[in-house]
Amino acid sequence: MLKRFRISIILLMAAPILSSLAVAQNQPPPAPRHDISGTWEPANGPQDGVQADGVKAMPNDNKPQHQLPYTPYGLQAFKSHHALEGAQAVLPGFFDDPRDKCEPLGFPRMNFYNLRETQILQNEYKVVMLYQYATTWRVIWTDGRELPKIVDGGVAVGGEVKEPRYYGYSVAKWADDTTLVIQTIGMMGEDRVWLDTAGRPISDQLRVEERLHRVDHDHLEWSVTIDDPKIYTKPWVAMDKFPMKLEDPHRDVMEQYCSPAEMERYNKLFGDPSSGPASHAPAR
Amino acid sequence: MRRKIIPALILAFGIVNFSGPLLAHHGTAAFDTDKKVTLKGTVTEWFWSNPHCLLQFDVKGDNGQVVHWIGETQNPVTMTNGGWSKTSFKVGEEITVALFPVKNGLPLGRIITVVLPDGKMLDALKGTSGVRDYK
Numbered sequence: 282m283l284k285r286f287r288i289s290i291i292l293l294m295a296a297p298i299l300s301s302l303a304v305a306q307n308q309p310p311p312a313p314r315h316d317i318s319g320t321w322e323p324a325n326g327p328q329d330g331v332q333a334d335g336v337k338a339m340p341n342d343n344k345p346q347h348q349l350p351y352t353p354y355g356l357q358a359f360k361s362h363h364a365l366e367g368a369q370a371v372l373p374g375f376f377d378d379p380r381d382k383c384e385p386l387g388f389p390r391m392n393f394y395n396l397r398e399t400q401i402l403q404n405e406y407k408v409v410m411l412y413q414y415a416t417t418w419r420v421i422w423t424d425g426r427e428l429p430k431i432v433d434g435g436v437a438v439g440g441e442v443k444e445p446r447y448y449g450y451s452v453a454k455w456a457d458d459t460t461l462v463i464q465t466i467g468m469m470g471e472d473r474v475w476l477d478t479a480g481r482p483i484s485d486q487l488r489v490e491e492r493l494h495r496v497d498h499d500h501l502e503w504s505v506t507i508d509d510p511k512i513y514t515k516p517w518v519a520m521d522k523f524p525m526k527l528e529d530p531h532r533d534v535m536e537q538y539c540s541p542a543e544m545e546r547y548n549k550l551f552g553d554p555s556s557g558p559a560s561h562a563p564a565r
Numbered sequence: 566m567r568r569k570i571i572p573a574l575i576l577a578f579g580i581v582n583f584s585g586p587l588l589a590h591h592g593t594a595a596f597d598t599d600k601k602v603t604l605k606g607t608v609t610e611w612f613w614s615n616p617h618c619l620l621q622f623d624v625k626g627d628n629g630q631v632v633h634w635i636g637e638t639q640n641p642v643t644m645t646n647g648g649w650s651k652t653s654f655k656v657g658e659e660i661t662v663a664l665f666p667v668k669n670g671l672p673l674g675r676i677i678t679v680v681l682p683d684g685k686m687l688d689a690l691k692g693t694s695g696v697r698d699y700k
Binding site for chain 1: 594595596612614615616617619635637640641642643645646667669671673
């Protein structure tokens, strides 16, 4: 009887230790230092990064808390866009999103439309992001170079003026062991690219700050702040700790492309006839 | 019996609420999402493409007249996540398609499910969140 009692006491005392060991076994290992490499996907499912109604933290849903701080010019630029998504969406036959002409999405829209499986590679000089959508890549320099300066006609790199780019000029520094802070400027202006699929604009004065924080070995949080004084009266957060999870390193990511030929066929067979009156149906 | 009814009611309530957001977003502007149509037809083409895959099929009416329908699904990446593939359909196969038709009355629609000749059902929402689908 006494022996059974002793065993029970020992088991009771050991239970919390065993329990915490079991929990610890299920916990991912800690984040490695200065390393965000890997194949990542939205932690809340593949559709979480689609952001069809606009940027994740501020969708265009007419809610007061999601109204953007437009300058008069920024509001005018927004109204000139006819988006297929969001609160001011038009029918498929009447929109002018450059996405549907298979134009480059540009940065930062790459983060705000179809952000799906993303492969991040890095070495001592740079971090490279391979986006699934449109099979697009970005180079982010971590070799200590300075961020270029915005000047008329593009950016100044040293004494040289370079052209604006769809994906801008990016440099990054480690804010701590597990957080990479990326600064990007020198993107295309409002006549070439949109900020998001709801038709929000950006200009060539845009500065973007991204913070990629590796929470632990298997999880990453991605935040993006928009600072564009030509379009918005103050900086605002477009993506707030968007969760990504690490995939199997052997994962072979499927391509998702924009093909002008397939787009034309889709619009002819389905997009255009579904938008208008039946009398506008094309011959098949 | 009661044990079976209550879960069924909970499931039905869940399905109704799950499908609710479909009404809210752009893509449904052209579709009558209150009107689910079920059609039996013969596959004429399965086009695995971006931005949406297209399933073309012929439906023979009671009067013998054949109507050519086109249904769209999501893009190949999303459909792959839901278990669909480039070889999901063969030309000439008899299928049963449930879809939301377009509002203007043309034989076009957004596919919800397709039942194959062997009875297997493909769910067009399976690879999506059910909220942000068809973008």
